[in-house]
Amino acid sequence: MFTDDENTWEEEEDDITNDAVSRFEAMLENQRPTYFDAEEFELIIDFYMQHDDLTRSREAVDIAIAQHPDDINLKIKNARQFLVENKPKKALELLDQTEVNTEEPDYYLTLGSCYAALGKPQKAIDTYMKALTYFDEDERGELYHAIGFEYQNLLNFGKAIDFYKKALDNTNDLVLYNSTLSELINCYLNANQIDEAIQFFNQRLEKNPYEVETWSALGDIYRRTERLEEAIDMYEYVLAIDPKHLWANMHLANTYYDLNRFQEAIDSLNEALAHDLETSMIHASLGDCHYRLEHYIDAIEEYKKALKINEYLTEAWSGLGYVYSDTGDSQKAIKYLEKAYELEPYNEDNLYNLAAEYRKIGQNEKALSYLLEIEKSQPDDPDLYFFLGDLLAEMDRSDEGISYLHLGLQRTNNDPTLLYLLCFIHLERNERPLALHYLEEALDADPSYYKEFIEYDPELIGNDLEIMETINKKLRIEN
Numbered sequence: 001m002f003t004d005d006e007n008t009w010e011e012e013e014d015d016i017t018n019d020a021v022s023r024f025e026a027m028l029e030n031q032r033p034t035y036f037d038a039e040e041f042e043l044i045i046d047f048y049m050q051h052d053d054l055t056r057s058r059e060a061v062d063i064a065i066a067q068h069p070d071d072i073n074l075k076i077k078n079a080r081q082f083l084v085e086n087k088p089k090k091a092l093e094l095l096d097q098t099e100v101n102t103e104e105p106d107y108y109l110t111l112g113s114c115y116a117a118l119g120k121p122q123k124a125i126d127t128y129m130k131a132l133t134y135f136d137e138d139e140r141g142e143l144y145h146a147i148g149f150e151y152q153n154l155l156n157f158g159k160a161i162d163f164y165k166k167a168l169d170n171t172n173d174l175v176l177y178n179s180t181l182s183e184l185i186n187c188y189l190n191a192n193q194i195d196e197a198i199q200f201f202n203q204r205l206e207k208n209p210y211e212v213e214t215w216s217a218l219g220d221i222y223r224r225t226e227r228l229e230e231a232i233d234m235y236e237y238v239l240a241i242d243p244k245h246l247w248a249n250m251h252l253a254n255t256y257y258d259l260n261r262f263q264e265a266i267d268s269l270n271e272a273l274a275h276d277l278e279t280s281m282i283h284a285s286l287g288d289c290h291y292r293l294e295h296y297i298d299a300i301e302e303y304k305k306a307l308k309i310n311e312y313l314t315e316a317w318s319g320l321g322y323v324y325s326d327t328g329d330s331q332k333a334i335k336y337l338e339k340a341y342e343l344e345p346y347n348e349d350n351l352y353n354l355a356a357e358y359r360k361i362g363q364n365e366k367a368l369s370y371l372l373e374i375e376k377s378q379p380d381d382p383d384l385y386f387f388l389g390d391l392l393a394e395m396d397r398s399d400e401g402i403s404y405l406h407l408g409l410q411r412t413n414n415d416p417t418l419l420y421l422l423c424f425i426h427l428e429r430n431e432r433p434l435a436l437h438y439l440e441e442a443l444d445a446d447p448s449y450y451k452e453f454i455e456y457d458p459e460l461i462g463n464d465l466e467i468m469e470t471i472n473k474k475l476r477i478e479n
Helices: 004-030 038-050 054-067 072-084 088-096 105-117 121-132 141-153 157-169 174-190 194-207 212-224 228-241 246-258 262-274 280-292 296-309 314-326 330-343 348-360 364-377 382-394 398-411 416-428 432-445 447-454 458-462 465-478
Strands: none
Touching: 004 038, 038 054, 038 072, 054 072, 072 088, 072 105, 088 105, 105 121, 105 141, 121 141, 141 157, 141 174, 157 174, 174 194, 174 212, 194 212, 212 228, 212 246, 228 246, 246 262, 246 280, 262 280, 280 296, 280 314, 296 314, 314 330, 314 348, 330 348, 348 364, 348 382, 364 382, 382 398, 382 416, 398 416, 416 432, 416 447, 416 458, 432 447, 432 465, 447 458, 447 465, 458 465
């Protein structure tokens, strides 16, 4: 809790910052050089960075360095600017050239961030540890989090857990607190310390039974370890304390969705709306639930509400695509899936769905182009080679299809679905010895897939006595 003196001091600093920023913007507008002392420039730069205006903060940094070329703090601000501009090498070079007092904490904070951005976690940790000595314990939350994150990058989950716990106890920033909880959960799960995680969070609840973030964290652990009923209980505890807790509302609905209890998920999301928690994702999630219940008109309405709030929400565009695909309107499905693809060009689900819709309307070349896009990012995906082989065979380009299936076998360690499809294509080409060869290999790899194999063409395969006898012989041996 701030004291009156602290509040007064903060108000005075805000007034000084606002005055400096106003004079700085007037200088830019009038194009008349104006002098600012170094401390004023620090306030101006910080103001723009806090408001994510990197263009203005860069202008302020450059003018500040021109007016005060030897000021250490401004050089550090310049390095920090390079960092947020995603130029960590430049930032590190600048810091290496900067002679600083060894008791300058911002220097170590920025240097540690450079090492972290450059993928040098141990150097980042060593530097952050030096910075720790310049802060009181209750000011170290962000540093503890940063150190924990670097240990996490080193896969040293035990050390990461230790520092994340320290971060929890030394921050009053809710965003940092929730981020730390999330990473702490990741570490416990990666270390396979589920029981320890549950014990830790329960101990925190014994000290503070009304801390909704901890109840929510327990819910997340239960959900991610597929203890879904227990997860529901945790999220309901959160909402009993704080009915407007957005995270718990969303995750409760998602848990119901995972259990295929779609109406309960809808009820939960509508409860969130009743508490004025309207977001684009809530409407998109409602759309997903209605879609799964085949309430297509309601699904369309919810997806469109989501897009009215956020026109860049990929999930809503693709959701509309799924609805129109299921209702047989491929042209509309393509329209919405194309928009989703435009927003997320590397989302494989959108690419597969676009390929399927173009194939439905006979535009096989277009379908093929989308499948080949997937190969660039997912060269080990067996589904890719299955669909490529199947599509190319349909296009009377079965030689190419067979080549892709063999490439897929190399890249997926002989995925059995590809062997079954090779059998089928050779059977269609009346190349019986090859068909039987690949059928034997497929049955050896996964005999349980034979029912799906027969569904490729029940009449062709089901009436082929030699093929069916080969399958039955293998099944008798297996049993």
